[in-house]
Amino acid sequence: MNPTTTIPKPTAAELDLLQTLWPLDAATAKQVHAAMQVERPDVTYATVLRLMQIMHGKGILIRDASERAHVYAPAQAQDSLQTNLLKDLIQKAFAGSAKALVLAALRSGLSKKERAEIERLLKDEQP
Template structure:
């Protein structure tokens, strides 16, 4: 993938699977399926397999085919993909204003504990 190429945009299901694979680092389809079943017991192995194949084709996952069971890994770091998605969201939904995004998030989407952590961060008390 070219250095300046835009990051692929995962669907909600693909992002959910990435959220499962990022902490694992790498996973076979079986491992990903087992981890996903904790949240979604209805999810079939075939669905996870197909989703991972699609994600590999889109450049969201890389695949090591040297073993009998293919091992998949995220093609992009979690922070990198999140940053790209956030930039797009700010541009599309908030007319490019990071402040508007933060204000919208703070209106009803933050717990009291999270609000306290944000306050500490803004006052430089948090690394």
């Protein structure tokens, strides 16, 4: 894919599949289906395969067709995609204010462990 070409934003179902595929790095539809069934036993192989084919067509996945079973991999690293989605969310939902996003997240309820981790990160950033 051309570096100047933007990858479309994945749908919720596509993000769900990416969450399964990222730890695997690259996998066949059969492998992704097996991994997804751990959390969602109702998901069918046909659904996973079709979704992966659609994602490949959109440029969200890359495909190695050199073997009989095609191997798919994310076209974009997890942190890169999440950063792009977050930037878009900040612009659209929080008028460009990262502070407003953080405050909304803090108000949505954090566990004590999450709050302690955030406080530790903020302390580490202090000069």
